[in-house]
Amino acid sequence: MGRVAVVTGGTRGIGACISKALHEEGYAVAAVYCGNDEKAKAFRDETGIAVYKWNVGNPEECAAGIRDVEADLGPICTLVNNAGITRDGMLHKMSYEQWSEVMRVNLDSMFNMTRPLIEPMRERNFGRIINISSINGQKGQMGQTNYSAAKAGVIGFTKALAQETARKGITVNCICPGYVDTDMVAAVPPKVLEGIIASIPVGRLGTGPEIADMVCFLARESAGFTTGAVIAVNGGQYIANG
Incomplete structure (x- = not known):
């Protein structure tokens, strides 16, 4: 089987x-x-990309979902x-629920998704893990102590792993990423x-x-000398090392 990638969210x-770009690669x-089942079905019908439903904040669902993907598509490399x-x-x-829900989905998911895959990647001597943090994980944002803390944690997780x-x-x-033209920003x-x-x-x-x-660059075999990097894509809004 060929290269298999999982994209959460x-x-x-x-x-x-990201899903579309990797599919094109x-x-x-x-x-x-x-x-959102309706939007997921519309995405699948439009692109032909397989969709899977689970909560990345739940470790059991992640482990079961990963098993399903590998049974359908093959070993996950990215x-x-x-x-x-x-x-x-x-x-x-x-x-507390506002705090913990963000932590579960945005930070616990790093462990929940990566832990079942890291040993097989080590056995194969190859893997690409690409984590999406945020400009607000670097600089902080008023009204987002939960989100900023979780996204800062993603940076630390990346550097250690x-x-x-x-x-x-x-x-x-x-x-x-900085502010990107998505439905969330449009609101x-x-x-x-x-x-x-x-x-x-x-x-x-x-x-x-x-x-x-x-993401596509970092996923390529030719990017093998780039690891532990924190890459800002924010139009110059916040410039910092790490």
Whole structure:
């Protein structure tokens, strides 16, 4: 069988762009989703990409889902940890459930998805793990202590695992998108969105395909010397090392 990639949150927004781009690169792609059956079916019908439903915040569901994908498509060589949610609120008004739900989906999912795959990747001496963090995991964002903390954790997870797996031919990298033209950003009030765009030096929002292009590069065999990297794709809005 050929190359197999799993993309979590892979049927909508940036994840859909990543799934499509890897599919065009010749991967057999499994696009994982959790909530919207109708949109997932429409995505599958439009693209021909296989879709699978499970909650990345649940370790048992992840292990079972991965077994299903490998039974259908073959051994997974590329994992894109893209799924994420927001439950925004100022910390002094935030509930424990708002905090923990974001942590489960955005950070616990790193373990839940990667743990079942890391040993087989080590045995094969090859793997590509690409984690999607956020500009707000680098700089923080008011009203997003939960989201910013989780996405900062994704960066730390990436750097540590990259060191563990480098000699096994497995690269682990992290992309930190800035504000991208997705349905989530489109829902921001127009005046707020104007302010966001004004703060981006290139003068526009990013696009899903721009994030997907970086994923495709990191997934290639030719990117084997790039590991532990934290790559900002944010139009110059926030410039930092790591």
